[in-house]
Amino acid sequence: SVNSISLKILLFSFSVFSLTPAIFYPFGSVAGDTINAADDDGSSSVIQLLRPFLFFGRRYQQIYVNNNGYLTFNQASNEFVPYSFPARGSQDIIAGLWTDLDNRLRGVVSYRQYTSGNVLTRATRDINTHFPNLNFTASWVFIATWNKVAYFDLTSTETSFQVVLISGRNFSFVLMNYGDIAVTGHPVQAGYDTINSTHYFVIPESINGSSISNLRNSSNVNVPGQWAFGVDGGPKSNKGNLITHYHQFVHHHNVLYPEIILQRCWSYN
Numbered sequence: 001s002v003n004s005i006s007l008k009i010l011l012f013s014f015s016v017f018s019l020t021p022a023i024f025y026p027f028g029s030v031a032g033d034t035i036n037a038a039d040d041d042g043s044s045s046v047i048q049l050l051r052p053f054l055f056f057g058r059r060y061q062q063i064y065v066n067n068n069g070y071l072t073f074n075q076a077s078n079e080f081v082p083y084s085f086p087a088r089g090s091q092d093i094i095a096g097l098w099t100d101l102d103n104r105l106r107g108v109v110s111y112r113q114y115t116s117g118n119v120l121t122r123a124t125r126d127i128n129t130h131f132p133n134l135n136f137t138a139s140w141v142f143i144a145t146w147n148k149v150a151y152f153d154l155t156s157t158e159t160s161f162q163v164v165l166i167s168g169r170n171f172s173f174v175l176m177n178y179g180d181i182a183v184t185g186h187p188v189q190a191g192y193d194t195i196n197s198t199h200y201f202v203i204p205e206s207i208n209g210s211s212i213s214n215l216r217n218s219s220n221v222n223v224p225g226q227w228a229f230g231v232d233g234g235p236k237s238n239k240g241n242l243i244t245h246y247h248q249f250v251h252h253h254n255v256l257y258p259e260i261i262l263q264r265c266w267s268y269n
């Protein structure tokens, strides 16, 4: 019947979408990524950055991609239970989805940095869209991807997200891209925190594993599943408030309709 055909088309388009969301930057072995060892609480080796990354006033030359869903600068971390931001702790951290991920049986954690090519063009366009009037040009992009990674002890789950670091001149940005995020009973945390928590951000709803799947349809930049942050901490980011629109998308007859739920403001400094 017509109904079953349209249902099949819908299911087909949903399954295509779930393979690789359009917001994802290139990743995986086809993109030439370096792949982390499959390990419950493992990390990359130290990654020397091809350009220094400015994170709220601190300039980093190296980074680690930790399998449990987050980036650290000074040392690798095997912590599988996130602490809550703001922690007023002693490290800078960028958490795409800090929780007990485990890719021994399922999923790939990988990363790559770029200093030329289409990825820079795309990053330049994305940042100028999200942060108009900066006349920004990306000169370096770092992409870390957790693709279809299982949670510890929940070996049939698949969770996909990316953390993209972008810099040019003395501007720096973080994009978080969320695909399918499986429900979990483990503690979770998404956002970033700094030494002594002078700057931090927690993505709304991201501390509840039961509602974590909503990361795929929320945004601060009108792009479902994408969050964008300016993180250099330079003078420009102290000029007033950045108004952000937090959208959720509602399911109705298998179609996603945008619904404006909230408008959030935060002081971008």
Ligand SMILES: *[C@@H]1O[C@H](CO)[C@@H](O)[C@H](O)[C@H]1NC(C)=O
Residues within 6 Å of the ligand: 135, 137
């Ligand atoms: C924007 O940046 C480019 C290259 O950095 C520069 O050539 C151009 O003059 C800038 N435009 C404005 C309006 O500042």
Ligand SMILES: *[C@@H]1O[C@H](CO)[C@@H](O)[C@H](O)[C@H]1NC(C)=O
Residues within 6 Å of the ligand: 195, 196
């Ligand atoms: C963090 O706070 C402690 C205690 O107030 C202080 O001693 C330390 O210098 C601060 N660290 C940084 C990097 O500001």
Ligand SMILES: *[C@@H]1O[C@H](CO)[C@@H](O)[C@H](O)[C@H]1NC(C)=O
Residues within 6 Å of the ligand: 208, 209, 210, 211
């Ligand atoms: C977590 O999310 C679920 C589903 O949205 C909700 O029922 C539950 O009350 C939430 N728990 C907390 C502690 O916020």
Ligand SMILES: *[C@@H]1O[C@H](CO)[C@@H](O)[C@H](O)[C@H]1NC(C)=O
Residues within 6 Å of the ligand: 170, 171, 234, 235, 236
């Ligand atoms: C970039 O850094 C220079 C000094 O290194 C400073 O004068 C300038 O204000 C900075 N620009 C921004 C946008 O932070």
Ligand SMILES: *[C@@H]1O[C@H](CO)[C@@H](O)[C@H](O)[C@H]1NC(C)=O
Residues within 6 Å of the ligand: 213, 214, 216, 217, 248, 249, 250, 251
């Ligand atoms: C968000 O997306 C997920 C997965 O598509 C869906 O199950 C959920 O109902 C959505 N939540 C909202 C609030 O739209």
Ligand SMILES: [Ca+2]
Residues within 6 Å of the ligand: 039, 040, 041, 067, 068, 080, 099, 100, 101, 102, 152
């Ligand atoms: Ca783990």
